[in-house]
Amino acid sequence: MYIAQAFRFHHELWRYIIGVVIIMIAVFIAQIPFLVALTLEGGFDAAMDQSGILKVLDSNLTLFFLLLPFAAGLVAVLFNAKYLHSQPLKTLTTTRKKIDWSRFFFAFMLVAVFTILTTLGYYFFYPEDYQLNFEPTSFLILLGIAVIFIPLQTSFEEYMFRGYLMQGLGVFAKNRWVPLFLTSFIFGGLHYFNPEVGQLGDIIMIHYIGTGFMLGIMTLMDEGLELALGFHAANNLVAALLVTADWTAFQTESIFKDVSAPIASFWDVAIPVFIIYPLFLFIMAKKYGWSNWKNKLFGKIEKPETLKLSEES
Secondary structure, eight states, X not given: OTGGGGGGXXXXXXXXXXXXXXHHHHHHHHHHHHHHHHHHTTOHHHHBOTTSOBOSSOHHHHHHHHHHHHHHHHHHHHHIIIIISOOOHHHHHBSSSSOOHHHHHXXXXXXXXXXXXXXXXXXXXXXXXXXXXXOHHHHHHHHXXXXXXXXXXXXXXXXXXXXXXXXXXHHHHOBSHHHHHHHHHHHHHTTTTSHHHHHHOGGGHHHHHHHHHHXXXXXXXXTBSHHHHHHHHHHHHHHHHHEEETTSSSOOOOSEEEOSOOOOOHHHHHHIIIIIHHHHHHHHHHHHTOOOHHHHHHOBOOOOHHXXXXXXX
């Protein structure tokens, strides 16, 4: 089982505590270039507008600075696995004999096609809510930054929450539901200070926490991160390239700009979380033959018998 693999390596509590501290330090250090750039522009307060959106720096440069800490965080997670836990990348990623990239690309294409089609549908039916934002030079710079750094950002979040923390919490809780719930709420909670929450209201937290649950369920049912890695990468990458708005965390030189009023009703949030996300899970379950849902999501985590025997001997 995916979580139980952590038993095969150093999994003492103090190692995970130190590991989280190392990740926090790496993320903080990677924020320093951004803080320096803002200081040169007159300080953080001067760089923000009334809605809390950065307006001073070039949007592509800002995106680079915002994504840099995630890249540093990913390096820190992989550092922890190798040097704190003596754990290979493969076992932090999957239970399979090797990382299944076909799963990654299946999830990536599924989400990319869905996002592109729905965005074009919205543009067709509500053209007044969008304006063409395409500028070739700026878009090509965005494309270069996004293709490299957004997968690093999403990979950090997956390896951190659905990988490192899920395995770490699982070996101590000895079950699957505790790491599923905790990582989903922590993942969602860390988005609370995004500008989208200030603009759309706390109701958008249903989306963030629901996304955490969906990615966690995906990981536990498939016994690996490949699908979650592909899903998350496509979701963020395609969104960054297609649509931007004045009130989002990532201001990008995308193809379209959403100029509609930032309003989210309960149904705007509930339909993706309670209808579209289960549909994605249903498609993956059919393709990969998922079964035994109750045990895989709520069952106990036990140390493999081979490890028990070796310890007793």
